[in-house]
Amino acid sequence: MRGRAVVMTLYLLFLLLPIYWLVNMSLKTNTEITSGLTLWPETITFDNYVKIFTDxxxxxxxxxxxxxxxxxxxxxxxxxxxxxxxxxxxxxxxxxxxxxxxxxxxxxxxxxxxxxxxxxxxxxxxxxxxxxxxxxxxxxxxxxxxxxxxxxxxxxxxxxxxxxxxxxxxxxxxxxxxxxxxxxxxxxxxxxxxxxxxxxxxxxxxxxxxxxxxxxxxxxxxxxxxxxxxxxxxxxxxxxxxxxxxxxxxxxxxxxxxxxxxxxx
Amino acid sequence: MNKTVNQKAWFLVLPVFVVVAFSAIVPLMTVVNYSVQDTFGNNQFFWNGVGWFQELLDPSTELGGRFFDALWRNLAFSAVILAIEIPLGIVVALSMPRHGWTVAFSLVVMALPLLIPWNVVGTIWQVFARGDIGLLGWVVNHLGVAYNYVLDPASAWITIVVMDVWHWTSLVALLCYAGLKSIPDAYYQAARIDGASRLAVFTTIQLPKMRRVLLIAVLLRFMDSFMIYTEPFVLTGGGPGNATTYVSIDLVKLALGQFDLGKAAAMSIVYNLVILAVCWVFYTVMVNADAEKKEVEA
Known part of the structure; x- marks a missing residue:
């Protein structure tokens, strides 16, 4: 029972990690992305989304x-x-x-x-x-x-x-x-x-x-x-x-x- | 179910036949037409007979060597993919929660990668696996392992395999899960009364019940991994060198990159025939399995 939950959790984490990283990057500015690795955007910016919806x-x-x-x-x-x-x-x-x-x-x-x-x-x-x-x-x-x-x-x-x-x-x-x-x-x-x-x-x-x-x-x-x-x-x-x-x-x-x-x- | 013979049923099938014929037979005729001709540009074509096919199937020529390299590379890739995704899919399906909100949650998360456009899958892994800005690449590099999917063929291969596992294992798992759900509870209760071990339950109840869906899973995963194009194209572009140039990538390079129509057409036909042969074997096995099952039930 415990083993099954562990397998499932690990698998779902494996699926979600790359998506989390994509979302994380989409909320950063380009300077923050290239200047170093941060697990969470220091300043959340929606500029990238605004650009897509207005262009x-x-x-x-x-x-x-x-x-x-x-x-x-x-x-x-x-x-x-x-x-x-x-x-x-x-x-x-x-x-x-x-x-x-x-x-x-x-x-x-x-x-x-x-x-x-x-x-x-x-x-x-x-x-x-x-x-x-x-x-x-x-x-x-x-x-x-x-x-x-x-x-x-x-x-x-x-x-x-x-x-x-x-x-x-x-x-x-x-x-x-x-x-x-x-x-x-x-x-x-x-x-x-x-x-x-x-x-x-x-x-x-x-x-x-x-x-x-x-x-x-x-x-x-x-x-x-x-x-x-x-x-x-x-x-x-x-x-x-x-x-x-x-x-x-x-x-x-x-x-x-x-x-x-x-x-x- | 007994079906009645009715030739008028053709009228119901006709629209499908026309549309699929338009998008399958006409293009295939074009391909066959190109495959027996050569061109020096200017839309002037010359009869070349089976020349391209001879060159293609002879590994000592430039074209043949390139084709067989891509073919073996692709077969190796498909084999690795099947060896990882099928067992992993079964394990995940067996580990699915039985009830509660976690069931719906797991299903949604598992189906998510299946609905992401294939080039975005490539993009996701491109940014995830980079050494400088990607979480995976950064962590692996900081653990002291030299890893760079742009320059190192082994890294590129591993990245593509992991990406494909990420992308498609859920399909296998969902198919197996659907197969498992169709097993009546009475089977498990009987097994418990008999004192069957976990392994015995798996080999005598669950595996036979999953046989049909597993066959479909193997078929689909073989076909799709054998036709893989977009994800490695975005991630590595077939490189470094030719390390991840699978048949489809090579074919598009030849057809739309170099406009070598004759060679590309000959390659298309051989490629298609390989897939068709494998597909036919699977289809026959599946139909026969169905027929056997019906006989047993009758």
Missing amino acids: ASWYSGYINSLTYVAINTVLSISLALPAAYAFSRYRFLGDKHLFFWLLSNRMAPPAVFALPFFNLYSAVGLFDTPWAVALAHCLFNVPLAVWILEGFMSGVPREIDETAAIDGYSFPRFFIKIFMPLIASGIGVAAFFCFMFSWVELLLARTLTSVDAKPIAATMTRTVSAAGMDWGLLAAAGVLTIVPGALVIWFVRNYIAKGFALGRV
């Missing part, structure tokens, strides 16, 4: 990132819902191969796709828009959403489908009115993971944007200037990228474990 080239990075993440999540879920239903209820020509092919895209290295995506989205005129990144992220998020939703849908007995059909529900009405509420938690879990993987990805997001749709993660590289690193600003930007994730986790905290198990992620 359009900084905060637009957050808006761009959140825009393509939102588009991608909505797109992935709405495409995956009917497909997952088909996989969970019917057998059809090539279903197993199709399922494996979808999954294999989740396993494809983004590095392989960076250059062809650049050509493709430039050719269709989507380059440097949130849509390009949102569509590119569909490559791994749609298969993931199909996989998660299929797992949840298979847990719903098909007698429900049949009863609804006898009661005179048309398929779209049955699907929206009866079926979707039954797998609401599954949709939540799938949306959570789509958000997560689109939010953390940088390689494709950076390759497919230049100015207008630049994600915050790419903006962060700007802190390297002729005058050296602006460590405080970099740390503050880093802290702010953790916030949306932390908020999402807080809302789904009671479903995390269940989601990981059922969602087979």
